[in-house]
Amino acid sequence: MEKNTDRHMFLGGNTSEGFHSFFDYIISQNDATKIYCLKGGPGTGKSSLMKKVAFYFGSKGFNIEQFHCSSDDQSLDGILIKELKVALLDGTSPHSIDPKTPGAVDKIIDLAVALNEKEISQYKDEIISVNNVVSNLFKRAYKYFKAASIIYEDWASLNKIALDKNLLFKFKVSLKDMIFPDCRIAPLGKERHLFSTAFSPNGVVSFTETLTKNLDSIYILKGETGLCKSEILEDLANTAIGYGYNVEYYHNPILPKKISHIIIPDLNIGVFSENEIYKLNLTGTAFNLNNMCDTNKLSILKDEIDFNKYEFDTLLNKGLSLIAEAKLTHDTLEKYYVKNMNFDIVNSIYDDLIKEIESLG
Structure with a gap:
């Protein structure tokens, strides 16, 4: 296929079965030159670092795949530099990726080394409280998606009759x-x-x-x-x-x-x-x-199908509103982390990472 530096996807999704991960499919261990697993809390710069790396190698003509976060589609969960067979992944919750072949394929990059742990520890109770609220909002959203999926499948069964x-x-x-x-x-x-x-x-x-x-x-x-x-x-x-x-x-x-x-x-x-x-x-x-x-069969089932359409939309939209609320709540965590980060250290990590990836080519 031709070069295309603008290919966007998701590695995970908020579904009727909860968070569903396909993170293993970014690139296989056998095919990968290197997989970098990024660690660090919210606001520590994981997505920003991946965007910068994607832009750098994309501007040099490499084919880049960008994998967005389903819980914040403006952020990235991962990138793949296809020609180099190099991937970067967000290794934190809910996907919690850890190295499978440490050293030979996988390498951890911990952005929390730039975090002032002494200062942020003052906000321990607030951070735990926010995390609990976010977790409960996602659990509720998944229940609504589950309910919507049941209606969706009933709707499908009616159409299948015809x-x-x-x-x-x-x-x-x-x-x-x-x-x-x-x-x-x-x-x-x-x-x-x-x-x-x-x-x-x-x-x-x-x-x-x-x-x-x-x-x-x-x-x-x-x-x-x-x-x-x-x-x-x-x-x-x-x-x-x-x-x-x-x-x-x-x-x-x-x-x-x-x-x-x-x-x-x-x-x-x-x-x-x-x-x-x-x-x-x-x-x-x-x-x-x-x-x-068969249009005659569909006509007989129309009222039931219309009911399912309405209920599906209602349940899906309620689930989506809870995902949006979870995002807004989660964003409050960043104020604790961002002000306690030394981004000069993060920039230094980025510079070293670029040099290392270039050496792999």
Whole structure:
């Protein structure tokens, strides 16, 4: 694929199952040259450091992937300098990443060395209290997302009643033939699991469009929930892996076991689905799966479907409001940390890190 220094994703998501992590998929231990694990509290400069490193190497023409934080989409959880196979990760809660291959692959960078622990210890009770409030807000948000997911699945089951299974089967075969006109024998491809959309303090945030810039072929599956879009995507992905192609899976933000999109980098092909959580602004070959449904059956079920739509939106928005409240509450922690940080030390860490990464190339 062509150079693209503006590729944005999420490594984790606030879902109906709680915080769901795909941090292991930033890059494998076998493939990585180095994985830097950043430690330190809120306001200690982890995200800012990663943004500076991303900008530095991006300005030199390297392909950079930026992984945003689902609990604060303006901050980063990680970056990957693809050509160098070097990753930086936020190793603090809720993902709490620790080295798997210390020294040989992984290295800890502790920004807390720049923290005045004597001064900040005065605020121990306040910090613990805020952390407890934030934790409870997230727990409540996850309950609302769980409730929304139950309604969402009931909504899906109603639409599925109207779906013509024969038309679905024929469509799956024709789409597979369209994407894979030729069979091939090769070692199995690799999987990579991520989110392109997440529930954040700013609502439903999606970076899906940034993933499509260098794709030669884009296919879009339109239609309501319950029309087997995830099943179609999994079938295509399994076929691609069987033919030896690597596949990027982008998971559903509310039901993380389901797939929203796939990209096959070796073929420069992406297959994206649109649903009630996010609408896509993409140009490509579109298929409206609603056309496979019996309109008479949908008409009979309309009141129940409309009820589910309303309840789903209500529950989802309540969960999102709690995530936003958690962010505002968490931000109060930064005032304790920022004023007790020596950022000259952090800048020195950045300078040393740049030199070290450059030496790896």
